[in-house]
Amino acid sequence: MSATIIDGKAYAEGLRSRIAGAVGTLAGQGVTPGLAVVIVGEDPASQLYVKNKARQTVEVGMRSFEHKLPATTSETGLLDLVARLNADPAVDGILVQLPLPKQIDAQKVIEAIDPSKDVDGFHPINAGRLMTGVPGLVSCTPLGCLLLAQSVRRDLAGLNAVVLGRSNIVGKPMAQLLIAQSCTVTVAHSKTRDLPQVCRNADLLVAAVGRPEMVRGDWIKPGAIVIDVGINRVPNPAAGEAKTRVVGDIAYAEAAPVASAITPVPGGVGPMTIACLLRNTLEAACLRRGLPMPAVDFAAP
Template identity: 75%
Template sequence: MTAKIIDGKNFAEGLRQRVATAVSELSAQNARPGLAVVLVGEDPASQVYVRNKAKQTQEVGMASFEHVLPADTSETVLLALVEKLNYDDQVDGILVQLPLPAHIDAQKVLETIVPEKDVDGFHPVNAGRLATGLPALVPCTPYGSLLLIKSVQPELAGLNAVVVGRSNIVGKPMAQLLIAESCTVTVAHSKTRDLPEVCRQADILVAAVGRPEMIRGDWVKPGAIVIDVGINRIPAPEKGEGKTRLVGDVAYAEAAEHAGYITPVPGGVGPMTIACLLRNTVVAACVRRGIKTPEM
């Protein structure tokens, strides 16, 4: 068996096109959505990510507000900026890029964003609403993963799902989304006893543990849907001294021999994250204005 590839890049492009159509409709009603992104410091990966967010925000027709602050910015100054954005009617979504410098309490900052503008879906109110089955802004990477799963298996009720990883950003919300789809969900992690055997029970296997190629091919149930959330950079001496390459949390070549469907790294879940961020911003804009959310 050789798995079919789930093309996240292509799916994300389609989602961005649908978001752009929704933005056009809202703009015609004088309700153009706006996204504010805040970056503190000079982390290279964060800088690239923020640039991509701003570029894609503008490409779909949204208003983009970038706030780039020096690494020594105080927590007080950052919190004041977030509060200002909370009250800015042009801003529907606020995203504070993580990680933040060590002297800033990231959780305090995230909790300062009002839940209705929390397009990352990290505020405890949104997390609680998701856990209790209420409408909420959902973390982008898990939601994007769910869309990819449903693109190849629209009906998930009754399937066994295993999520390897229990972070607040991916693992826990991923489990909640799958529970809402009536899956039987196991949340596993590095301390799970006989993790390979647990994984072998999964019709849907989501790897979000942050360890390069931890999930081996013989851990995968034949025909399973494998979603690899991991993005890890490892040495690639075959490319030359000091060169690296990206791999996921799944040993892709091995797993592809067992799985029915699999996401690659790169080009799988990654492109979905920003696309879902844009979608969340449209949803937030509609809810704030009491407008029906367009189909996306």
């Protein structure tokens, strides 16, 4: 068996194209969605990520508002900015880039964002809506994982799904999204007994534990769909002592011959995060104005 490689880069490109079409539809009604991104400090990875978000926001026809603050910014200063963005009618979505400097309580900032503009889907109100099956804004990475799984199997109902990882950002919302798809869901983690056997029961395995190549090939059920959320840098001796390479949480070379479909790292889940952020911004713009979402099949491959 040779697994179908789920090309997240190509899927995200198609998703952005459909979002751009929907934004064009809204523009005909006099609405241009706006996304505000706030970054505190000079972390190079965060700076690059925010730059890509801004570029892709403009490319789909939305307005991009960037706020770059020094690492010395106080918690009060950041909360004041969030309050201004909450009140700004031109801003439909607010994203505060994590991590934040140690003097700022990230949870306090997340809770200060207007839930209707919380395009990261981290606010407790949006998390509660997801838990109770009420429509709301959903965390971007889990949403991207769901769309990629559905790109190879549209109907996930009845599958045994295992989510490896229990973070508020990926693991917990991922489990709730899969429950909503009528999967039977197990949330596993580092303290799960006989973790390899739990993973072997999965028709759909989502790995989001942050440990390089932790999941071996013999942990994979033959024919399973495997979604790898991990982005881990490891030494790359072949390229020199100081060089690194990026790997996922799945031992890809071992898992690919066993699975029916698998996401690569890089090029799998990663590109979907920004695409789903744009989708959330579009949804927030519609919800805030009482408008229906444009008739676009966002789950199409």
